[in-house]
Amino acid sequence: MEDMLFYDRLQFAFTITFHYIFPQLTMGLSLMIVYFKWIYLRTKTEKYNNAAKFFMKIFAINFTMGVVTGIPMEFQFGTNWAKFSELTGGIIGQTLAMEGLFSFFLESSFLALFIFGEKLMGQKLHFLTGFLVFLGSWASGYFILATNAWMQHPVGYEILDNGKFVLENFSALFTNPWLLPAFLHNQMASIVTSAFVVASIGAFYILRNKHSEYGKLFLKTGVIFGLISSVLVAFPTGDWNAKNVVKYQPATFAAMEGIFETEDAGAEIVLIGQPNMVDKKLDNKIAVPNILSFLTYQEWDRQIAGMDQFKKEELPDNIPALYYSYHIMVGLGTIFISVMLLAIFFLWRKKLYTIKPLLWIIMFLVPFPYIANITGWYTAELGRQPYLVYGLLKTSEGVSPTVSSGNTLFTLLGFVALYMLLGLLFLILVGKTINEGPKPKSH
């Protein structure tokens, strides 16, 4: 039973982590494509249209990967988490089915038209199809976040005698106080990823002295989008989320901030330190007094509950992993803001395209928004443990009762092998597209 739960969790973690590499780019990138296309409509400068079409190629590759790795996500609710599906399907089935009906059809129908239909439709309609693709991809994110918000902070339900959750109030699913902050935070973070990808490709072109006209356009657009989005990720959206966690999941908050002991007045904010689960303290800690209380409540000496205030079974089951996920996300977020501020400063002084060290940094920064996005999700998911539905349904109660650990390990190994191949092909294709550059291909 124990190792069955372990393999089920590992398989879900692995497949969702790999899957989320792709939608986080497509959601942000679709916005930037719409932006390029819009500027093209306004200025009629061919460069912007080529930029939109170039990123559409990258979008399309990511979209394919997102689709083929996304279908297993939906299946896995039933295959590996059957008990969870049976008990909560009446509620989260609603939001997941809505995602299918309202966003996937929209996205996939108009994506094909956007890619193949420019000549058929004319520029205004072409812009419109691009906008609908953007709308579809964001709607998809919204329904997934609505599903997750219900698991983090269940609302609008009733529990029957047989343990089943039944929907009692449909609109509560969408007015869930957890939903909007989480959605906006997630969307801003996906814009960060796409902005860094765009800027990184720009820096690459300038450094290689190839397609450098586009390089400058991409870099400039990337850093502008990058600065705005990385600020918005932290404030106000990240702040709203932290306040929700402290309000609805106080035990999670204590664990992710690494507060082992409640202090009498004013909680410190931990910058660095390693959780020591034996002695219940942080090793090698560097912390600033009272800041956490101020950030959370705008009061310097307000008390914040530490882990000592909670029973062991209420606390997340992997505190170090949660603590590191959260601190990696926050740390990277801070670095993103700093680098983008520097880039904007040099852009304003008209020196950005010539400062090589900064261009190298921007180029190599590209994996880190992915890491920040994924550790952000780990924070949400590890923080919700040991529950699937916070406070109500334990993770161990959600697994499929008849699937043995041997079968789960078999499929996990299969997914690992297949996704390695997929990842390799993805890198080859994206690399090829970037190398070819934004010049329109002649057929």
Next chain:
Amino acid sequence: MEIFWYIAIAIVLTAFFILDGYDFGAGIIHLFFAKKEKDKELITKSAGLFWDSNEVWLVAAGGMLFMAFPTFYASVFSGFYLPLIIVLWLIIFRAIGLEFRGQFKYQMWKDIWDKSFGISSLLLALFFGIALGNIIRGVNLGTAENGISAHEAHYFFLPLWDSSFSPLTTHPGVIDWFTIIIGLIAVVTLTIHGANWIILKTNSSINNKLKTVIFNLNIVLTLLTIFSIIVWQIVNPNALDNFINKPYLLIFPIIYLIGLIGLFFIKKIQKNSHAFLLSTLVITGGIWFSLASLFPVILPSINNVNQHLTIYNTAASEYGLSTALIWGVIGFILIFVYMIIQNRLTSGKIDNMDYGH
């Protein structure tokens, strides 16, 4: 309300098998009949332009099943664990075959992805047929032994096969001689359907030859159909009772027959879209014929300890179902609008459309 969602999901699943069915079929044709590079390219394109919007129907069907019949969704998805995950892998292989083939000009690269596309299309068609076979055969719900269930009555787990490969044992596997017959029917049907699609959408050089292929496969399909009806009686003697009690359900076997008979005139049919319509009728009739034979059961229990899963004992709450009706109708109207727009813009032969990003 249960009946409404049952029908809605059946429609979405049928749409999936009609739409993605033609690109599975195109894959099978590609594997066996396309020899020239030009034809291979055209056939890949005729599937590659549309597969992702076609597969959305599968995702939608899954989501709706989850929402409307959560107990059934949980039971079937965990019970058919291995075949479902294998189907997922095949879907991935097929998609990368389609998407990556045209990216490099090397012959070896193309050959690899051609085989990946063709073989996974073939296996997917077979597996989907086997799945249907499993549903109409039924499973040992609750894994009962000597009258006692090993776990909750609506759960089960099927191995891929049992050494006897017989549907008549107490613990049949996913693959047995009965489900394989249904699997073959699916392969032949979708191959015909895919051939019709290629004739309709491309000017490939094998179009004329494909008509002969369709004619010959249709003979095979007719024989398999007759054979399967006979053995179905062995597997389940009451299989056709529903049609005696509710004669109006006979409309579905009739639809199937119209398609099947019509396809024998494939060489005389002037409009290619009519031939495509006939294979669409075969698919639709076949699926609904099978579903109607079970109704209102959706997964029969082959032991007499635990009762069948029906649309009534697996459904979500009345409030949930009726709320979903409101957004469901809006959603379907929107999808209908997208389809009209998409069809208008991609009508006609696809030979000259851009493909390969």
